[in-house]
Amino acid sequence: MAETAKILCPEKTVLIPDEDAGCTLADDCPADEFAKFRNKHPDHFVVSYINCTAAVKAQSDLICTSSNAVDLINQIPKSMPILFAPDKNLGKWVKKQSGRELTFWPGSCIVHETFSEEALLKLKLQHPEAEVIAHPECESNLLDLSDFIGSTSKLLKRAELSPAESFIVLTEPGILHQMVKKLPQKKFIDVPGIDGCSCNECPYMRLNTLEKIVNCLEEMKPQIQLEEEIRTKALKPIEAMLRMSK
Numbered sequence: 001m002a003e004t005a006k007i008l009c010p011e012k013t014v015l016i017p018d019e020d021a022g023c024t025l026a027d028d029c030p031a032d033e034f035a036k037f038r039n040k041h042p043d044h045f046v047v048s049y050i051n052c053t054a055a056v057k058a059q060s061d062l063i064c065t066s067s068n069a070v071d072l073i074n075q076i077p078k079s080m081p082i083l084f085a086p087d088k089n090l091g092k093w094v095k096k097q098s099g100r101e102l103t104f105w106p107g108s109c110i111v112h113e114t115f116s117e118e119a120l121l122k123l124k125l126q127h128p129e130a131e132v133i134a135h136p137e138c139e140s141n142l143l144d145l146s147d148f149i150g151s152t153s154k155l156l157k158r159a160e161l162s163p164a165e166s167f168i169v170l171t172e173p174g175i176l177h178q179m180v181k182k183l184p185q186k187k188f189i190d191v192p193g194i195d196g197c198s199c200n201e202c203p204y205m206r207l208n209t210l211e212k213i214v215n216c217l218e219e220m221k222p223q224i225q226l227e228e229e230i231r232t233k234a235l236k237p238i239e240a241m242l243r244m245s246k
């Protein structure tokens with residue numbers, strides 16, 4: 001996300017509190033390997049989820065978010081084959097929603113792949129009144145058990161608008177803080193990882209601590225730097241997304 005800010009605003013200083021605060025989706029899709037994958041599908045229109053590196057964005061025709069992915073895919077001419085990267089779980093959900101054939105890059109988010117189906121089924125039995133809301137980065141067996149699927153902002157909106165008073169939440173548990181803050185009268189239940197571990201907490205996001213934010217603001221570093229050629233190439237598919245978003 002920090003790279004996306006720099007792609008869009010090259011004249012501004014973009015700081016990142018911890019340079020290791022990456023993302024498995026970005027790490028699992030190295031630009032050189034992705035270039036080989038693309039070369040095997042030269043006639044495909046390349047749609048990349050925003051959680052990828054600037055170098056992968058630079059090789060894409062269109063960027064999407066989990067909020068707008070289905071809408072954007074639906075706007076691509078039906079005759080055009082589509083390559084979707086880097087999250088295969090989001091890709092499978094988009095394929096189901098849009099009815100389009102997609103070829104996936106085989107990446108996934110470690111956090112969303114950690115949720116346990118067994119734990120979810122137990123929670124559903126314990127809280128039959130609760131609505132299950134899930135992020136589309138989850139695996140399809142969990143999405144099939146969910147009542148509502150959407151991006152983080154859509155999950156928050158759903159919790160607000162739904163008549164349900166309790167929710168089982170299948171996404172990175174950091175959002176629960178926002179949900180409880182906004183809707184203190186409602187109940188939000190986190191789904192544990194396999195074997196009850198807490199691996200469903202993103203280890204990357206948690207690297208950005210308050211202390212590191214203060215440090216980077218005081219020292220004005222680390223800063224995001226991008227090669228201009230990569231930045232200008234990566235800007236095009238982001239601009240295409242902004243044009244096509246309603």
Ligand code: SF4
Pocket residue numbers: 022023024025051109110111112172202203204205
């Ligand atoms: S939860 Fe962490 S690893 Fe998963 S997509 Fe978000 S930043 Fe990446």
